Amino acid sequence: MATLSTPNHAVEQFAEQVKQANLDKQTIQITGNQSKVPLRNEDLNGDPVQELNISNYSGIIEYEPAELVVTVKAGTPLTELQAALAERNQMLAFEPPDYGNSTIGGTYAVGLTGPSKPFRGILRDFVLGTKMIDGQGRQLGFGGKMIKNVAGYDVSRMLVGSKGSMALITEMSLKVIPLAIEVTYCIEMPENEAILLMNKMAGTALPMTGGAYYQGRFYYRVAGEHSLQTNQVGVRECDNSIWLTLNPFRPELEAGEKLWRVDVESTNPAIENTIAVGMGGTRRWVASPHKPNHPYVTLWQTRFAPRHNDTPCVQKIKLGLRDVFDPNHIFKQL
Amino acid sequence: MQTNLPTDLLATEQGQTADKILRSCVHCGFCLSTCPTYGILGDELDSPRGRIYLIKSVLEGNEVSKDTLDHLDRCLTCRSCETTCPSGVEYGHLLDIGREVVEERSPRHPLQRLSRYAVRKSLTTAWFLI
Amino acid sequence: MDVIQALTDAITTKNVLSSVESCRPYECDGLSAYREKPLAVALPDNVEQVKAVLRICKQYKVPVITRGSGTGLAGGTLPLKDGVVLGLSKLSEIIKIDPLQRIAVVQPGVRNIAVSQAVEKYGLYYAPDPSSQIACSIGGNVAENSGGVHCLKYGLTVHNVLSIKVLNMDGEESNFDEKDDGIDLLALMNGSEGLLGVIVEIKLKLLPKPEAAQLVMAAFHSVSDCADAVTSVLEQGIIPAGLEMMDKFSLMAAEEFAKVGYPTEAEALLLCEVDGSHAQVQTDAKRVADILSQKGAYKITVSQSEKERIALWQGRKNAFPAVGRFSPDYYCMDGTIPRNKLAFVLEEIDRLSGIYGLKVANVFHAGDGNLHPLILYDANKEGELQLTEKFGTEILNLCVDVGGTITGEHGVGVEKLNSMCHQYNTPELEIFHGIKAVFDDTGLLNPGKAVPTLHRCAEVGQMHVHNNQLPHPHLERF
Ligand SMILES: Cc1cc2nc3c(=O)[nH]c(=O)nc-3n(C[C@H](O)[C@H](O)[C@H](O)COP(=O)(O)OP(=O)(O)OC[C@H]3O[C@@H](n4cnc5c(N)ncnc54)[C@H](O)[C@@H]3O)c2cc1C
Ligand SMILES: Cc1cc2nc3c(=O)[nH]c(=O)nc-3n(C[C@H](O)[C@H](O)[C@H](O)COP(=O)(O)OP(=O)(O)OC[C@H]3O[C@@H](n4cnc5c(N)ncnc54)[C@H](O)[C@@H]3O)c2cc1C
Ligand code: SF4
Ligand code: SF4
Numbered sequence: 001m002a003t004l005s006t007p008n009h010a011v012e013q014f015a016e017q018v019k020q021a022n023l024d025k026q027t028i029q030i031t032g033n034q035s036k037v038p039l040r041n042e043d044l045n046g047d048p049v050q051e052l053n054i055s056n057y058s059g060i061i062e063y064e065p066a067e068l069v070v071t072v073k074a075g076t077p078l079t080e081l082q083a084a085l086a087e088r089n090q091m092l093a094f095e096p097p098d099y100g101n102s103t104i105g106g107t108y109a110v111g112l113t114g115p116s117k118p119f120r121g122i123l124r125d126f127v128l129g130t131k132m133i134d135g136q137g138r139q140l141g142f143g144g145k146m147i148k149n150v151a152g153y154d155v156s157r158m159l160v161g162s163k164g165s166m167a168l169i170t171e172m173s174l175k176v177i178p179l180a181i182e183v184t185y186c187i188e189m190p191e192n193e194a195i196l197l198m199n200k201m202a203g204t205a206l207p208m209t210g211g212a213y214y215q216g217r218f219y220y221r222v223a224g225e226h227s228l229q230t231n232q233v234g235v236r237e238c239d240n241s242i243w244l245t246l247n248p249f250r251p252e253l254e255a256g257e258k259l260w261r262v263d264v265e266s267t268n269p270a271i272e273n274t275i276a277v278g279m280g281g282t283r284r285w286v287a288s289p290h291k292p293n294h295p296y297v298t299l300w301q302t303r304f305a306p307r308h309n310d311t312p313c314v315q316k317i318k319l320g321l322r323d324v325f326d327p328n329h330i331f332k333q334l
Numbered sequence: 335m336q337t338n339l340p341t342d343l344l345a346t347e348q349g350q351t352a353d354k355i356l357r358s359c360v361h362c363g364f365c366l367s368t369c370p371t372y373g374i375l376g377d378e379l380d381s382p383r384g385r386i387y388l389i390k391s392v393l394e395g396n397e398v399s400k401d402t403l404d405h406l407d408r409c410l411t412c413r414s415c416e417t418t419c420p421s422g423v424e425y426g427h428l429l430d431i432g433r434e435v436v437e438e439r440s441p442r443h444p445l446q447r448l449s450r451y452a453v454r455k456s457l458t459t460a461w462f463l464i
Numbered sequence: 465m466d467v468i469q470a471l472t473d474a475i476t477t478k479n480v481l482s483s484v485e486s487c488r489p490y491e492c493d494g495l496s497a498y499r500e501k502p503l504a505v506a507l508p509d510n511v512e513q514v515k516a517v518l519r520i521c522k523q524y525k526v527p528v529i530t531r532g533s534g535t536g537l538a539g540g541t542l543p544l545k546d547g548v549v550l551g552l553s554k555l556s557e558i559i560k561i562d563p564l565q566r567i568a569v570v571q572p573g574v575r576n577i578a579v580s581q582a583v584e585k586y587g588l589y590y591a592p593d594p595s596s597q598i599a600c601s602i603g604g605n606v607a608e609n610s611g612g613v614h615c616l617k618y619g620l621t622v623h624n625v626l627s628i629k630v631l632n633m634d635g636e637e638s639n640f641d642e643k644d645d646g647i648d649l650l651a652l653m654n655g656s657e658g659l660l661g662v663i664v665e666i667k668l669k670l671l672p673k674p675e676a677a678q679l680v681m682a683a684f685h686s687v688s689d690c691a692d693a694v695t696s697v698l699e700q701g702i703i704p705a706g707l708e709m710m711d712k713f714s715l716m717a718a719e720e721f722a723k724v725g726y727p728t729e730a731e732a733l734l735l736c737e738v739d740g741s742h743a744q745v746q747t748d749a750k751r752v753a754d755i756l757s758q759k760g761a762y763k764i765t766v767s768q769s770e771k772e773r774i775a776l777w778q779g780r781k782n783a784f785p786a787v788g789r790f791s792p793d794y795y796c797m798d799g800t801i802p803r804n805k806l807a808f809v810l811e812e813i814d815r816l817s818g819i820y821g822l823k824v825a826n827v828f829h830a831g832d833g834n835l836h837p838l839i840l841y842d843a844n845k846e847g848e849l850q851l852t853e854k855f856g857t858e859i860l861n862l863c864v865d866v867g868g869t870i871t872g873e874h875g876v877g878v879e880k881l882n883s884m885c886h887q888y889n890t891p892e893l894e895i896f897h898g899i900k901a902v903f904d905d906t907g908l909l910n911p912g913k914a915v916p917t918l919h920r921c922a923e924v925g926q927m928h929v930h931n932n933q934l935p936h937p938h939l940e941r942f
Contacts, residue, residue: 066695066803067698067928068698068703069801081523109647111478124651134891138891140891140895146800147834148800149813149872150609150655150876151654151870151871151876151883152888158648158649166647177531177703179824200564203564205673205674205675206741207740223743225740225747265565267562296644306645309645313636313637318647318649319903320901321899335793343517348703357844360785360788361496363533363535363600376553376573377551378490378551378553381669387488387489388485398485399485403481411854420721420785421721421782421789422720422788444498
């Protein structure tokens, strides 16, 4: 949305840097706290890259719990934001993984969501508006602080996953939810049965907010008041920490193995070499030297490199959109 | 909905009634959902809202052909649309007026007239059955 | 050969309307104040025919205006006189339902409510429920990113669509999936108002029906008390499944149609639904009732059966057209504001209503801060539509000035083009035009809608004011 706030010194400086880079034909790598993407000092052609670090641009701009909206600067660490919300009995519904001092800007740019994905939604679902600087150093705003807004294309949701390649996100407004009181239950069972069961249960009225399979156990998480679970055969209550084990998931691998993130339909039968099933069955983690044969597979060590499986038509759209936001290709591609 | 009926028509009782009904329609389209002919054909012209529009057009003095007649003929007069309409549009009543005017303005083919006459008679006249 | 002949050859005579007489009923949608007869109407039977229509229109450089059920309230399907209306109402097949995976794959012409009806036997439903749900199409819902009375808790269309298939002017098909890598094109397509592509298939997320749901109906003697009560409910950590408000005029109209026993003497009525497990609903309904009576509700009714709950919603869902019983025409606004500005904005609207001499009925999604003031007017009275539009623009500007937006769910269409100039500045509008050109370099998909030209904005003289010199300087800014 149009720039209503007072001119902001830090943001002006970022914009200046981008404008200057246009003049100098310099490539810029936007960085937060580098918890996910380490800074490499050269671009794909081996040319030097300038860093634009946003981690000092941090803090909550506006937070009114009754409005269910928080507006933050992009460099704000997740932990700080989550603590501020928890103080008012609220939370981020998408439970972003914290890779160690991750910023909300970096989390937005790679679009990471936690275990509640099929139940509460993904990160972009909770984005209401963003302010940004485009590749020409122009300060823009899209969306707003409203739960609903369909004026103009939904740029602030579209840029989730843009990985710093199209615009520098400076601030964003997010929808928050009341802090959920959750309990985790688990049952020992084979993987295929667990996949079937988590799908069946997700279709019942039980207020589920997580479903996973890890090391021989089916885990499910339930929020709020619900019927007694532990009177069913094999079901016992267990610790909520399983969701942090899986989010972020950082397993120890055998030599020669690679970690693959596979996104599938929730009912997809067990995939060979799977070491964890998350997000109600829609996420599979596979440890294997070979790429699993599925359309939505990411090699996790290069997790921010594009998958390059877009059709020519979609590829053309993505390249075209990049030119709209960053015509001189100032922002570094991953 | 805005209407623009000619003054001479508005001077008649029939014209006034039609105008009142037309104006009570807010063109929301809710009635599309319960109309059996629209459900099958998927053409606005075979829906209550479309037929109301066709009738409006005729009453406003626009040219009318067999097309309009066909779409009005296809209406089953089941008045399911009336029960759905939140605005209380008396569709059935409007349709009667519409059919009459269209019948006058877009005369049927003589053969069709004959066959309609035959059907009507066969269903209502006892000697026909013998 | 001309375009009509080419279309007829490709998709048969019965699927092409071209006489003035047959095209006229397609000249407007739910906003009947804006009308234009199209060159022709194409009603393809299947996706192959849709592709053919697009290719032909590209070849003849003819604009394409995609239409679902035509219930849009912003003139999104307003034809162009040299354009072809592409009606998708015959593509109304539910292709697949997978109850275990909780998804449905549908064609764009499937009506919103038909999805929930088809999956009811599995204990599932499709959550977004616009008031027009009995008639509006899923394709139209995606194109408008429609909301409904339950979207505070369950989200808008964008939150409930998992993937879509889209055609461009070449008839080429792309698939946008939630699982896609990189930028989120699926999110972008939601609310794109038919400017970026023709949606021909949609995979929807289905939700299990909650174990229980109860509706708390609270009557108030004053509109502002009712508005304040809304904030209080949310402040207490309850996210109601629906939180809707009606003022006296609209509740009277709704009661006239639905006859469900709304208290017609009330100045304002709040409908608050809570759902979840039996235990949760009991707790929440009681809490809501307590909060509302503390906030000045003089009468509280809690639904005692599923039948009663649905009946109480019926009135609300039919409220707009029911207003047609008392006024020949209404102009429905869709501004969204921060909830804590509800009372203020409602008072302002009331004040403006006096100045313009036009009555306003208010019925809206209070929980989302999404207002729907219906300005009542008579289109047959000379000049009254123009006056109404002016009043409407003033309401929208007010919404923007308190930190809100000009449209929460109905879209910009043709109707709010001028207000877009108030909400966005030149570089932002340039980005929008850039996006459009990437998806549709021919500019033939629903041209002239949703995003105003820069020229237009310069002309209406409402270019965004910079350096913090804004209209309504007395308002607190956000
Ligand atoms: C959209 C639509 C779909 C239809 N689909 C079908 C279908 O699939 N199959 C089908 O068979 N028909 C169908 N019909 C026709 C119609 O629904 C049936 O003929 C139905 O049985 C008529 O019942 P009714 O109660 O509406 O009778 P009415 O239309 O009220 O009456 C029909 C005749 O029976 C007489 N009558 C009614 N009640 C009595 C009584 N108690 N004692 C003596 N005489 C009486 C009436 O005087 C009249 O002559 C359809 C009609 C419509 C509009
Ligand atoms: C009484 C009433 C109440 C309403 N209540 C609500 C409400 O509560 N919430 C809400 O959000 N809306 C509401 N609406 C508005 C309207 O119903 C919605 O915008 C609906 O989504 C439009 O669907 P439709 O099929 O009628 O689309 P149309 O009106 O036919 O088209 C709307 C827009 O979508 C485009 N479009 C349609 N189909 C496609 C497709 N397949 N591919 C690409 N573009 C397409 C059109 O070009 C147009 O721009 C209401 C309308 C009425 C009349
Ligand atoms: S009366 Fe005619 S228009 Fe109305 S629902 Fe029946 S068939 Fe459709
Ligand atoms: S439901 Fe009633 S008001 Fe709406 S279009 Fe149909 S007849 Fe008109």
